[in-house]
Amino acid sequence: MGFAARTPQLEEILSQLEQSDALEELQDVIEKLRDCFGVDHMVYHWVSSTGEQYGCGTYSPEWVQRYLDQGYLRIDPVVLGCFQRFHPVDWKRLDWSSRAARAFQKEALDYGVGNQGLSIPIRGPNGQFALYTLSHNCSDREWAEFTERHRRELILVAHYFNQKALEFEPGRVPEQGQALSPREVEAMTLIAVGYNRAQAAESLSISEHTLRVYIESARFKLGAMNTTHAVAKALSRGLIVV
Amino acid sequence: MGFAARTPQLEEILSQLEQSDALEELQDVIEKLRDCFGVDHMVYHWVSSTGEQYGCGTYSPEWVQRYLDQGYLRIDPVVLGCFQRFHPVDWKRLDWSSRAARAFQKEALDYGVGNQGLSIPIRGPNGQFALYTLSHNCSDREWAEFTERHRRELILVAHYFNQKALEFEPGRVPEQGQALSPREVEAMTLIAVGYNRAQAAESLSISEHTLRVYIESARFKLGAMNTTHAVAKALSRGLIVV
DNA sequence: CACAGCCTCACCGTTTTTGGGGAGTTGGAA
DNA sequence: TTCCAACTCCCCAAAAACGGTGAGGCTGTG
Known part of the structure; x- marks a missing residue:
């Protein structure tokens, strides 16, 4: 054969x-x-x-x-x-x-x-x-x-x-919003792998408040209603990889 | 060719x-x-x-x-x-x-x-x-x-x-077999598309408490630390789709 | 039949997240 | 240079999620 x-x-x-x-x-x-x-x-x-x-x-x-x-x-x-x-x-x-x-x-x-x-x-x-x-x-x-x-x-x-x-x-239809900034990607990724905001912030060596800004920003960019939704959207669109 | x-x-x-x-x-x-x-x-x-x-x-x-x-x-x-x-x-x-x-x-x-x-x-x-x-x-x-x-x-x-x-x-071996029940899939899917627990529960015509049980159960099955993590895992494994 | 897994409902208090403010630096683009 | 986007930090109060515990009915398999 x-x-x-x-x-x-x-x-x-x-x-x-x-x-x-x-x-x-x-x-x-x-x-x-x-x-x-x-x-x-x-x-x-x-x-x-x-x-x-x-x-x-x-x-x-x-x-x-x-x-x-x-x-x-x-x-x-x-x-x-x-x-x-x-x-x-x-x-x-x-x-x-x-x-x-x-x-x-x-x-x-x-x-x-x-x-x-x-x-x-x-x-x-x-x-x-x-x-x-x-x-x-x-x-x-x-x-x-x-x-x-x-x-x-x-x-x-x-x-x-x-x-x-x-x-x-x-x-x-490829719903292309804007891409996430590098920091936003990092933040979202950490959240996606189960870290809470405090842990994620520590992992990135930034304050929790700052981390929050990234998440909020990502949420806004993705048109998501909450963090979980944003993570799901980011994953679906391949913006972050877990 | x-x-x-x-x-x-x-x-x-x-x-x-x-x-x-x-x-x-x-x-x-x-x-x-x-x-x-x-x-x-x-x-x-x-x-x-x-x-x-x-x-x-x-x-x-x-x-x-x-x-x-x-x-x-x-x-x-x-x-x-x-x-x-x-x-x-x-x-x-x-x-x-x-x-x-x-x-x-x-x-x-x-x-x-x-x-x-x-x-x-x-x-x-x-x-x-x-x-x-x-x-x-x-x-x-x-x-x-x-x-x-x-x-x-x-x-x-x-x-x-x-x-x-x-x-x-x-x-x-350890990863497989932990499929989600139909109800769990429905619940997780609704959460993944941005519903909060109250909305998701209403959408499924069940009490919010019940919905919570599904989410918790899914979280446990997936070995996730929180709901967002569980949604991310479920998405990654193709257990739910948004 | 018994057992396991799924579906359904409830209360408690604690922790976390959210949403609204404001504010300063940097570095690259127009 | 000016401007904007990204990055960093902070406070507070309300909303939501979490974690534990308990309990009953239903179905399908061994």
Whole structure:
């Protein structure tokens, strides 16, 4: 096996993916990808920063609806397991022991989901989390061979797919206020790591009153209602790093 | 260009990476990778959820020491910029406008860091964040060509490298498992967006006392010293999103 | 069934933070 | 030079958060 297989067809699909400029097009792309890889199902499932879900893929609409209605997101072992992991996860290696999980599994099979599956967790900025999933009906051995053979391509596809999805994320307007001054950054950082004002001030070798001015100033610049809010905003915007 | 270039040499290095079973070996691997890609520097830099840093790479020890001593992590535009993005980032596209950033940049050059750079952000479970960086001295055109040619391989290498690093993560066991309950997440989220306890409680239609219990519980679970700290930790670990 | 974890409510006093003032220095930019 | 932004320091009173303790109902798992 080469570093990653050369597949003109996949190349072409990825090209389409990169050039697509609407969310709807992703559905088309994922169907082509499914056919290209020759699996029963392929799904991209995105849990946005606000908790909304977006997905495209080849599961039956009934299953998708059922999944959403029942809030299966919170009990699906695939989601729960992938959330804790980094690398592609074979469904067999997940924890299906709980009663709810087994019921879910059975129901999924009834709705046409394959007995085999591979899910790749993807994480973006601001807590974005997505899953790129392949599912198929076949023997363990066949599935192991398939996943081994295409592992690298799939990781890349997942990456590119998510990159595109991120472009379409609504309301990701970079709310650029002004940056914080160096001292403000230091002060905010110390507060963010749990110091109270007295400790932070001592750590910076300044008076607590001065430190307070920085925090207030940062709060003002960030348009925050209180210190905690300011820290949260600063973290979200990457102005400080903890 | 194929889907990803076939390179036996890279293949071999990745093999070594996958089989390595000690952190020290990663240093060897990254040097080989640097030579394989023919760039001046290659660095893997990991910021754990607890704020500790680990890195391996080919920067001079003096620069690494300087970086750590000065806490450059918090002002490095590469880190700050990559934190907001998903795809590989060319250093030229970052914001170097602040005074601190320019001083940092100048100093980095003095310490042997290249004038060109490409950094790939990587995110793991529990708010893990890492950077896989290549740096080189060459013209803009050469660099653009290089990054275009190797983009896909580099994404994969970054993925594999991080996967290995995660295996070695110290203290991974104690950190995990302390997920917040749904109510705690709601409470923390409201606090994070600037509500005070009364407002948050009203928003959840519960008494302020109850809300307080959630916050305290979350604080305890997260090992935080105060509410602000807890919010920062929850954000860093991706337990809540604003 | 028992136990654990989650959700809900309450009171107490203490500590910390907040929000409003005012005021002096420095160093870089216009 | 003049000006502004950043940095430093101080007081006070009101508001908010904290910490501890206690207690009942509900659900799901072993």
